[in-house]
Amino acid sequence: MINRPHIIILGGGLIGLSCADSLITGGARVTLVEKQAQTGHGAGRYNSGMVHPSQAAPWLFKGDKLSATKLVLKLAQRSSDLLQNRRHQLGCLDKNRSAGSLQLFDSIFAGQTVFESSNDLGIAVDIYRGAWGFQRYGLHYLNDISGDAFHYCQRLTEDLIERGCHIQYGQNAALNTAQNQCHGIEIDGQIIHSDHVIVACGAQSAEFLNAYGINLPVSAMKGHALSFERPVGISLPEIPIMHWDSRSALTVFENEVRLSGTIGEDNPDALLDIWEEIAPDIVNAFADPVVRWSADRPASKLGRPIIGQTPLSNLWVNSGHGHMGWSLCAASGGLMSQMILDGKAAPEFALPL
Ligand SMILES: Cc1cc2nc3c(=O)[nH]c(=O)nc-3n(C[C@H](O)[C@H](O)[C@H](O)COP(=O)(O)OP(=O)(O)OC[C@H]3O[C@@H](n4cnc5c(N)ncnc54)[C@H](O)[C@@H]3O)c2cc1C
Missing domain, CATH: 3.50.50.60 (FAD/NAD(P)-binding domain)
Structure with a gap:
């Protein structure tokens, strides 16, 4: 040029x-x-680390959700490939990390509805078969990936x-x-x-x-994170675990376990109450959080x-x-x-x- x-x-x-x-x-x-x-x-900075085209559906949006989801899904699928390539070039791909993410639901009906709409959109999804012992209906998204955004x-x-x-x-x-x-x-x-x-x-x-x-x-949509040292002596999931109802996740990184996300909560400590119910063995093995963090997601009204x-x-x-x-x-x-x-x-x- x-x-x-x-x-x-x-x-x-x-x-x-x-x-x-x-x-x-x-x-x-x-x-x-x-x-x-x-x-x-x-x-x-302390986001949930998921590159998750599976979650392309907008939150808090009352317009044509299907069209918006298809548009974002296509961009996210392209982005995921580009990002993987860039992370590889920059030497920040974690080779021990498995592909995929798991999403848990409080209600089987909500999970089945999401399963059907994911299938309709061509998202690779399986029904959760019980690894790590979570007592909930779940969906395993095969093509999501994850890594530390910071x-x-x-x-x-x-x-x-x-x-x-x-x-x-x-x-x-x-x-x-x-x-x-x-x-x-x-x-x-x-x-x-x-x-x-x-x-x-x-x-x-x-x-x-x-x-x-x-x-x-675009408006601000608050989210939170609590970060813990990796507990030893318990089995930790190799892929991020999302909880549909609270819009939060548990992600195991190389040196930490992070609870993050939420919608409509004022305080990061709400994450502990949510995850104590979903994953009591993991949460009870945590020491005090090393990081408590809140930030605003830039949420588009479109x-x-x-x-x-x-x-x-x-x-x-x-x-x-x-x-x-x-x-x-x-x-x-x-x-x-x-x-x-x-x-x-x-x-x-x-x-x-
Ligand atoms: C709890 C939580 C969990 C999340 N988990 C995921 C996830 O798993 N997967 C996913 O895909 N996304 C996730 N996200 C969303 C994702 O992190 C955000 O969408 C993304 O960080 C937005 O990037 P951005 O660059 O637009 O904004 P930011 O990352 O907020 O960056 C904006 C930057 O602009 C700077 N700035 C502001 N004003 C000015 C100014 N006037 N001049 C110069 N600089 C300025 C700020 O200091 C900041 O550094 C999560 C977000 C949160 C809060």
């Missing part, structure tokens, strides 16, 4: 970093601005820097706009010009864009992420991945790069203007 476009990305979470990755591969120069002192400390953010950040990405930390940027165009950002009284700016600020994207009169239908142009020319948004950001990050970054560098249209992900 003779004239390499300069692109500024606001937000160094899973989505901002993945945009940077694809844009640099496509030949762009990238400056990434992260308002915290490190990348990867947003909603992905470790990936760290490795990807190192790789991006090696490939020339400029990262500025701990700063709040404002947009530099004139005549309905975005010309770059203003930071510490200095203007940095760019050809394009991408807002990938997770759950804070809506508030950020609102200051420029742009309405982004039931799918919003990836596209804003009403200000040269200003783009990539947000609203809800409970699916780790599952969708690689393909979302790729799509953004194709839109900006190759002019690819993807109206199915557009911000309604």
Whole structure:
């Protein structure tokens, strides 16, 4: 590329970093601005670690759920393959980790309904046969995978820097706009010009864009995590275990066991009450949590992420991945790069203007 476009990305979470990755591969120069002192400390820091196309159905969405699910499923399946490849290249694939995830249900009827709809969508799913002794109806999703999202953010950040990405930390940027165009950002009284700016600020994207009169239908959906040292002497599941009713999960990582997720709970300790009932042998073997954490998922009111142009020319948004950001990050970054560098249209992900 003779004239390499300069692109500024606001937000160094899973989505901002993945945009940077694809844009640099496509030949762009990238400056990434992260308002915290490190990348990867947003909603992905202690997430459940599942790359789970099986969970593409939107939460808390009252529109055409089936169409939204099909759209997100397709993006997640593509993203899962891309991500696996990138994790392999970056040396952060955990070779001891088995593929798959298990979802447990309080009601057999709810489980059977999800089984039927998963089959209809072509998701590879089996009925749970009782491994690890959970006393519930369950579904085993064969093609989901898992891994530590924060470790990936760290490795990807190192790789991006090696490939020339400029990262500025701990700063709040404002947009530099004139005549309905975005010309770059203003930071510490200095203007940095760019050809394009991408807002990938997770759950804070809506508030950020609102200051420029742009309405982004994304709201914050709180989730929590408790992290424990791996207990010894008990059998731990090799794949993540989800609980449908509480929208939470138990995930065994290399050095920790994490309870995470929930919807509508104020406090991470709710996770202990939920999982004490589902997996008493594991929970009773835990010492005190080493981490208690809460974060806001960027939940789109459209039931799918919003990836596209804003009403200000040269200003783009990539947000609203809800409970699916780790599952969708690689393909979302790729799509953004194709839109900006190759002019690819993807109206199915557009911000309604
Ligand atoms: C408890 C929990 C469990 C989850 N489990 C899973 C899972 O198993 N699988 C899955 O696929 N997804 C999961 N998710 C969802 C996933 O983690 C999110 O969808 C994803 O992190 C969103 O990525 P993001 O980059 O949009 O936002 P974030 O990761 O929140 O990153 C946004 C970044 O932007 C920065 N920022 C904000 N404002 C500005 C600004 N003005 N300027 C510069 N930077 C700014 C923030 O500091 C942050 O670093 C889970 C989330 C939670 C909370």
